[in-house]
Amino acid sequence: MRKMLVSMIVALILPFLFMPADNTADAVGSVNISAKSAILIDATTGRVLYEKNADQIMPMASTTKIMTTLLSIESGNLDEYFTVDSNAIKVEGSSMGLVEGDQVTKRILCYGMMLPSGNDAANATAVKVAGSTNNFIKLMNERAKRIGMKHSSFVTPSGLDDYTDYHYSTARDMALLTQEALKNPTFREICSTPKVELQYGNPPYTRWLYNSNKLLKQYNGVIGVKTGFTDKAKRCLVSACIKDGVTLICVTLNAPSDWNDHVCMYDYGYSMVKKVEIPIDSMNMLVHVVGGKREVAFVKQQIPATITMFGNNMSNIEKKVYLPKFIYAPAKKGDIIGRADYLINNQVVQSVPIVLDEDIKDLYIEPRFSLKKFIRNVFD
Numbered sequence: 001m002r003k004m005l006v007s008m009i010v011a012l013i014l015p016f017l018f019m020p021a022d023n024t025a026d027a028v029g030s031v032n033i034s035a036k037s038a039i040l041i042d043a044t045t046g047r048v049l050y051e052k053n054a055d056q057i058m059p060m061a062s063t064t065k066i067m068t069t070l071l072s073i074e075s076g077n078l079d080e081y082f083t084v085d086s087n088a089i090k091v092e093g094s095s096m097g098l099v100e101g102d103q104v105t106k107r108i109l110c111y112g113m114m115l116p117s118g119n120d121a122a123n124a125t126a127v128k129v130a131g132s133t134n135n136f137i138k139l140m141n142e143r144a145k146r147i148g149m150k151h152s153s154f155v156t157p158s159g160l161d162d163y164t165d166y167h168y169s170t171a172r173d174m175a176l177l178t179q180e181a182l183k184n185p186t187f188r189e190i191c192s193t194p195k196v197e198l199q200y201g202n203p204p205y206t207r208w209l210y211n212s213n214k215l216l217k218q219y220n221g222v223i224g225v226k227t228g229f230t231d232k233a234k235r236c237l238v239s240a241c242i243k244d245g246v247t248l249i250c251v252t253l254n255a256p257s258d259w260n261d262h263v264c265m266y267d268y269g270y271s272m273v274k275k276v277e278i279p280i281d282s283m284n285m286l287v288h289v290v291g292g293k294r295e296v297a298f299v300k301q302q303i304p305a306t307i308t309m310f311g312n313n314m315s316n317i318e319k320k321v322y323l324p325k326f327i328y329a330p331a332k333k334g335d336i337i338g339r340a341d342y343l344i345n346n347q348v349v350q351s352v353p354i355v356l357d358e359d360i361k362d363l364y365i366e367p368r369f370s371l372k373k374f375i376r377n378v379f380d
Helices: 025-031 061-075 107-114 121-132 135-147 171-181 185-191 258-271 371-379
Strands: 003-010 038-042 048-052 194-200 204-210 220-232 234-243 246-253 273-278 285-290 297-301 305-310 318-325 324-327 336-344 346-358
Touching: 038 171, 038 258, 048 171, 048 258, 048 324, 061 107, 061 121, 061 135, 061 185, 061 220, 061 234, 107 121, 107 185, 107 194, 107 220, 121 135, 171 234, 171 246, 185 194, 185 220, 234 258, 234 297, 246 258, 258 273, 285 318, 297 336, 305 336, 305 346
Parallel strands: 285 324
Antiparallel strands: 003 318, 038 048, 038 246, 194 204, 220 234, 234 246, 273 305, 285 297, 297 346, 318 336, 336 346
């Protein structure tokens, strides 16, 4: 593919965008939730639709397993069977039922973490991926920094926090983690599974694991993500939902009525969704032509862009047009030669093709000696 360059950057401030910006603080009155800390974001742009004490440092219980599962998936080789570490699986709390000598795969352990919230699965994963729990914790904190989780500290792969005050995060950080994790198709598949049939044991035999996330059945469009509870953290819940092509991520920490909180926040978030069609620019665009009868050719955006907006917060939509430095003749009208990206908060929300608006014929130079012309001249 020929090198592309930004030929145009346009800030679109359309007439319908001249509206007073809403403020997430103003939305507090519209959302009544039990959580001490919460946040609702658009998964594509990261835009915050609602927040409540979103930067308050709090324990996050088994929602920790989002990070553990993501690291396991990213380590690869998910389907090779191995024997679980006998010491790693000796852990209290929720379990997928592992016992000494069981043969599993990393994929099976991921289901064991994300569905029944197995602490045994989390510890077994840590030892398999990093050689020890301590080594795995280092990986967790390193990954958190790369994601941008500025106020999080991991000291356990499972989320058990009885023995420490240094295992914590924030609602905002957990939303960032989930935003990153949902980019992984394997993670999305696992966390959205209501129940699964697996083969593990000594020797492996058929087992069923069931997802503890009630929202998968209670709210249309929910695709996960993870429940959590400890005496210290209380009820914690991270979820994600897709409606009309819009993915929202919801996080609540210390929420006595977490299921209702998430339903309330999703109802509020999706009530704000608006589809806005951006008209095609009337401005002519040109691209240089090599080997054609013309040195330049007209190009155009093929279709209008349809952007998802939230409420009245019509931030400037930025448009970036990418065209090649030149194209070679011949070329046909309608050939795709570039694209227009529409961005909100520096995140691409839609890309549409840029196409040729005319046929481009190659430059034919008649040779000085033509056999046909010579013969015609001789016999005429």
